Amino acid sequence: MALIFASFGCGLVFGLGLLISGMTEPEKVLGFLDFFGEWDATLAFVMAGAVIVAGAGFALAQRRGTPLFAAKFSWPSRSDIDAPLVTGAALFGIGWGFSGICPGPALVNLAGLAAPMIVFVAAMVLGMFGYELWQRRKVAGEAAGEVVVLTQSDG
Amino acid sequence: MHHFTPLSGLIGGALIGLASAALMLSAGRLAGVSGILGGVLTASRDRAWRLAFIVGLIAAALIGPLLGTSGPARLSSSNLALYAIAGLLVGFGTRRGNGCTSGHGVCGFARVSARSIVATLVFMGAAIVTVALVRHGFGR
Secondary structure (H helix, E strand, O other): OOOHHHHHHHHHHHHHHHHHOOOOHHHHHHHHHHHOOOOHHHHHHHHHHHHHHHHHHHHHHHHHOOOOOOOOOOOOOOOOHHHHHHHHHHHHHHHHHHOOOHHHHHHHHHHHOOOOHHHHHHHHHHHHHHHHHHHHHHHHHOOOOOOOOOOOOOO | OOOOOHHHHHHHHHOOOHHHHHHHHHHHOOOOOHHHHHHHHHOOOOOOHHHHHHHHHHHHHHHHHHHHOOOOOOOOOOHHHHHHHHHHHHHHHHHHOOHHHHHHHHHHOOOOOOOHHHHHHHHHHHHHHHHHHHHOOOOO
């Protein structure tokens, strides 16, 4: 139960951070991505603040044996740079550039129940399901004997 | 019209970093929003903490305004098709690329993961090119 409360609290603080930083406003995010317009560098400051504090916390975690409410630390296990990483990131970037919305702000903004956000989140979930179905068909197609290595996702 | 707001950016960013650090220290998990949402959808065993994190994110837009933050973004409904296409790309792309702005961008940079740094440079680059084409390209 402590794990659930902690996780809720982390989601809440994460969401408040997105709201305070202005990153829930697609126009502000697009202002950063628009290098040829009136450039707004705010997003870089958000990233800097987040990376410094998260980095300090992660360094602390690496010195501890176990997390407070779970059996072990689940750090991402992969370090290779492969084609799916690059093509996936490129597709995500195109969608982000079209809308100014990435998954975190999409979920925070869902609370407003505005039609564009409902459409965006529904489509995002559909895209995730679509990827999953595609992966399963691919794996099923590639002979059942093949070993599928399960790895911890990066995030 | 949007203005450069470095201070609120840094403060909000620090809270995002704090939440990411706290999720690792308490649950032992990486705060990657697309990964957390993807895990809820694909019937992994540990759904409860993921759902709790997502409920927390949504709750922030309801609780935040009581504390003085802005509320959910107001967007015009005139271009729903664009949001549908963008959402599909974001959903599919973040699963294929194993992460988004939070997992690769914030947590990946904090871990100094070459994999995440490459992913972040690629999605930022793709987004910058997309915005350049949409806003300034096509003869505009």
